[in-house]
Amino acid sequence: MELFYHPLSRYSQKVLIALYEKQANFYPRIIDLRDPFSRKEFHQTYPQARVPLLKTHDELLVPESSIIIEYLDRHCNNSTQLLPQEPQRNLQVRLFDRIIDNDINNPLFQLEKLKHTEDSNEFEIKQLEKQLLVQFQRLDTQLTQHHWVCGDSFTLADCALIPCLSYSFQHLNLLDLDEIVRYWQQAQLRGAWMLVQEEVLLAEMEETAGIRGIP
Template identity: 40%
Template sequence: MSLTLYFHPLASYCHKVLIALYEAGTPFTPRIVDLSDAAQRAELASHWPLCKFPVLHDAARGRSVPESTIIIEHLDRHAPGPRPLIPADPDAALDVRLWDRLVDQYVHNPMQEIVLERIRGTGADTAPQRALLDTSYRLIEQQLGTHAWLAGDAFTMADCAAAPALFYATTLQPLPPVLPALGAYFERLMARPSVQRTLNEARPYFRFYPYAEAIPARFR
């Protein structure tokens, strides 16, 4: 098989790419990386010196691709599924890329920072990251309007980004009930088979998540 994904089943940015792969039904070899294992860490670093996952190795093209967004772009171009995750229309594609970026930077990254702070245990104030999550929730509520998915009527890369970001963010900062479109969108994401498969595969590892007790019982 030409495609190998280096990842960890608990890692949120890896979820983003797994959801894209499952949406497309693209075959790949899964390689779980235990970063505490020196040999596995060295193997990941041989593909991507920053030693972050996910990384996709495409043997047919002789290249390793880091960064979840670029991996999905690569997959959509070279191993597309029945429905594109980035639309062919350039303006629609720009919207998908915009919402992918907004979700990564203003939902996913602050969520990661709050989790990392609990791991470090320095007692640093996470109120700014929590406030940013609240602002992003309101932004997504406005964006959703009447359409089902983040960048329109089709499920796209923006939704691959939003599912894991919101899944973990809501364990830290619950969705306010005054944002009904976001609440309904969250339920649609969680009901998506590609997302359910990704969460099912993460379940055995949830006990290692620093806020495991905040994961709703229905997902555990």
């Protein structure tokens, strides 16, 4: 399998966590979408030119982080089941995966964009931050009953949430949310995230030194 991704893309990190959880072998193909040559080349493989993208052993192209993880869960058997078999729990995990992508990860992109715009609109920033805090409060309540997002075991929903927390802790006031703080501390000790984090730190250092760009 080949994974087209960038270490600083949160949706790529989501899939990397799953790959490490599943202990799956893959060829890493780093794509820098800011580089026009890299983008053009990738565009030939995948016209939507978005990362992450998985190329399977039989040359099937699988886009969309959640679908890639579902593919990995079906095809790479190890003890970690990222999508529970039991239908009710399966729905719950998929629901939280959608909530996290749509109501946390995507608004975080908007927030990053607004903060980097020169004549940034303070009102819009405050509104977004408020919306994000409401989502984190909702998750905090969910986590009072659960060790991971959807229960005792690590799932797709955790793969979705963990990459959002670094930026969120830096830019939002989450320290009053005890369960989110506890969750973030425990997530940072999870082996799969530690492996992703090593690559993220390296890419950030390269970015600072001007060796490699952010997608």
